[in-house]
Amino acid sequence: MAKKLSRGVAVVGVGMSKFGVFPDKTSRDLFVEAFQELRQSVQKGFDPKDIEAFYMGNFTSDHFENQAHLAPIVASWVGISPVASTRIEDACASGGVALRQGVLAIASGEVDMVLVGGLEKMTDLPGAKVTDALALAADSLFEIPAGFTFPGFYAAMATAYIDQYKADPDALLRVGVKNHQNGALNDKAQFNQTIRDVMIGKQRKAEQKGLPVPQWEDEMAFLKDSKSNPMIAWPLRLFDCSPVSDGAAAVLLVSEELAEKFTDEPIFVVGSGQASDGALAERSSLSEVPAASKASKRAYEMAGLTPDDIDFAEVHDCFTIAEIMATEDLGFFPRGEGWKAAIDGRTARDGSHPINTSGGLKSKGHPVGASGVGQVVEVWKQLHGLAGERQLRGNLKYALTHNVGGTGQTCVVHIFEKRN
Amino acid sequence: MTDQALHSKAFNQAIAEDLLIGSHCLVCGNISIPQRQICPNCHSDQVERIQTKGLGTLAAFTVIYVPPTNMADAGYNAKNPYCVGIVSLEEGPRISAQIVGLDLSDPASIKIGMPLKQTSVMRGEGEAAKKFLAFEPA
Numbered sequence: 001m002a003k004k005l006s007r008g009v010a011v012v013g014v015g016m017s018k019f020g021v022f023p024d025k026t027s028r029d030l031f032v033e034a035f036q037e038l039r040q041s042v043q044k045g046f047d048p049k050d051i052e053a054f055y056m057g058n059f060t061s062d063h064f065e066n067q068a069h070l071a072p073i074v075a076s077w078v079g080i081s082p083v084a085s086t087r088i089e090d091a092c093a094s095g096g097v098a099l100r101q102g103v104l105a106i107a108s109g110e111v112d113m114v115l116v117g118g119l120e121k122m123t124d125l126p127g128a129k130v131t132d133a134l135a136l137a138a139d140s141l142f143e144i145p146a147g148f149t150f151p152g153f154y155a156a157m158a159t160a161y162i163d164q165y166k167a168d169p170d171a172l173l174r175v176g177v178k179n180h181q182n183g184a185l186n187d188k189a190q191f192n193q194t195i196r197d198v199m200i201g202k203q204r205k206a207e208q209k210g211l212p213v214p215q216w217e218d219e220m221a222f223l224k225d226s227k228s229n230p231m232i233a234w235p236l237r238l239f240d241c242s243p244v245s246d247g248a249a250a251v252l253l254v255s256e257e258l259a260e261k262f263t264d265e266p267i268f269v270v271g272s273g274q275a276s277d278g279a280l281a282e283r284s285s286l287s288e289v290p291a292a293s294k295a296s297k298r299a300y301e302m303a304g305l306t307p308d309d310i311d312f313a314e315v316h317d318c319f320t321i322a323e324i325m326a327t328e329d330l331g332f333f334p335r336g337e338g339w340k341a342a343i344d345g346r347t348a349r350d351g352s353h354p355i356n357t358s359g360g361l362k363s364k365g366h367p368v369g370a371s372g373v374g375q376v377v378e379v380w381k382q383l384h385g386l387a388g389e390r391q392l393r394g395n396l397k398y399a400l401t402h403n404v405g406g407t408g409q410t411c412v413v414h415i416f417e418k419r420n
Numbered sequence: 421m422t423d424q425a426l427h428s429k430a431f432n433q434a435i436a437e438d439l440l441i442g443s444h445c446l447v448c449g450n451i452s453i454p455q456r457q458i459c460p461n462c463h464s465d466q467v468e469r470i471q472t473k474g475l476g477t478l479a480a481f482t483v484i485y486v487p488p489t490n491m492a493d494a495g496y497n498a499k500n501p502y503c504v505g506i507v508s509l510e511e512g513p514r515i516s517a518q519i520v521g522l523d524l525s526d527p528a529s530i531k532i533g534m535p536l537k538q539t540s541v542m543r544g545e546g547e548a549a550k551k552f553l554a555f556e557p558a
Contacts, residue, residue, distance in 0.1 A: 141428055141431065142431065142454055145553070146552075151484075152504055155482035155484075159482065236482075280506065281513075281515050286479055
């Protein structure tokens with residue numbers, strides 16, 4: 001049974017940069033943007049001098065920006081030196097793990113206020129080098145020599161999933177369509193347009209150039225056309241993959257007893273769980289992510305909640321199949337039902353289990369170290385009724401974030417509660 | 421004398437000799453492929469190296485059209501894709517490997533569960549040529 005936190009932890013402010021491609025900005029510039037937005041979000045304000053620790057998720061600035069030892073530099077750029085500053089690296093789960101370290105630091109009683117950051121500046125490298133940098137998260141002795149890429153790993157999981165549950169592969173495309181619909185309503189999203197918008201854009205472009213205008217019956221036909229949506233790693237196509245992105249996000253944590261000094265509407269971290277696993281081939285099942293189930297079990301136990309209590313979730317949809325597996329690993333749907341839920345619209349904003357209202361990694365963008373922290377920004381917005389056109393209806397109380405490193409070698413899950 | 425090395429490089433060194441190795445725990449009987457110095461089941465260090473039969477079935481696969489640098493250098497690209505899969509070995513564990521000898525023009529025709537046997541592929545040219553683990557239809 002997971003233990004409770006030794007003392008409560010509250011989120012009192014969040015911020016994020018826009019996610020996208022920013023040739024003129026470095027990761028520290030993007031984090032400055034996120035930090036400035038965070039300052040604005042703290043209802044009663046706070047003094048950055050009161051920050052006692054900084055945990056920063058970043059996968060590999062070493063390769064993306066030729067810069068290691070990034071945490072103290074970023075701390076300096078937001079003016080919080082000499083605060084203890086630590087970079088956390090757990091591949092694409094770096095941000096979520098940084099959040100967990102911040103939560104544990106406050107729960108320990110050693111510090112009262114922690115800044116959690118996530119940042120990645122990926123687009124300075126050419127595409128092939130980005131693929132190689134991401135591949136560093138796989139096992140260099142036994143997976144890379146086989147020829148795997150990250151789309152390849154998730155594609156292999158997709159074949160295992162589709163085979164085991166006789167799933168309709170259209171479910172994958174549906175995840176992309178849904179997440180783009182959500183991202184179209186998020187001005188921070190890298191692709192804030194629907195797949196239909198993308199399709200119409202391609203037709204207009206052809207028209208303007210005087211080329212034959214491609215015709216598709218609907219967006220599903222567009223997604224099944226190998227010209228408009230090329231195969232990357234069968235059965236995953238381009239629009240099944242999250243993009244290469246630049247971006248940063250920030251969250252301010254304080255101890256529960258201090259929360260009302262900063263805001264009348266804190267959200268509380270009531271569950272935190274993390275688990276690890278070996279290489280993909282070593283797992284008991286290839287059609288699920290065991291570490292996600294284990295991490296979420298701990299988080300649910302700590303929170304004293306069940307999957308049915310969760311009003312909405314931000315999950316790690318680095319690839320469309322990942323979202324389908326996540327909705328099962330987190331217990332929202334029984335095994336083998338996730339694909340049907342995606343097709344039936346049960347994960348849409350008006351569905352029984354809204355997933356990735358922000359647009360997810362797929363549409364919002366996936367600056368890998370920032371993604372796990374960016375998820376908390378959406379949780380904050382939804383729980384405070386600040387999500388604009390994509391705002392969920394009804395009384396929202398519990399939200400969950402799910403952040404995965406690699407193919408599931410790391411998984412970290414958090415549960416948040418709004419009490420008033 | 422047969423090499424009994426269990427260190428992490430031993431697996432790929434064995435592949436160079438067309439051997440697919442693992443480890444067998446003398447305490448609980450657990451088999452690990454690739455080999456482990458500590459049994460992941462009972463944590464004993466009483467483990468011995470074993471040689472597998474190199475037989476298995478296809479558990480998961482993909483056909484890769486956008487290769488990483490190591491595979492692009494070996495001549496693969498969107499028009500010349502390759503299949504990589506996860507193979508369930510007869511001994512129990514699974515392993516990642518390139519799958520050769522398949523018709524890649526229609527990936528849907530590749531069937532999970534199909535029997536496979538160990539082979540190898542050479543990648544790179546001349547002195548840089550290196551042997552890698554692969555499987556082919558049995």
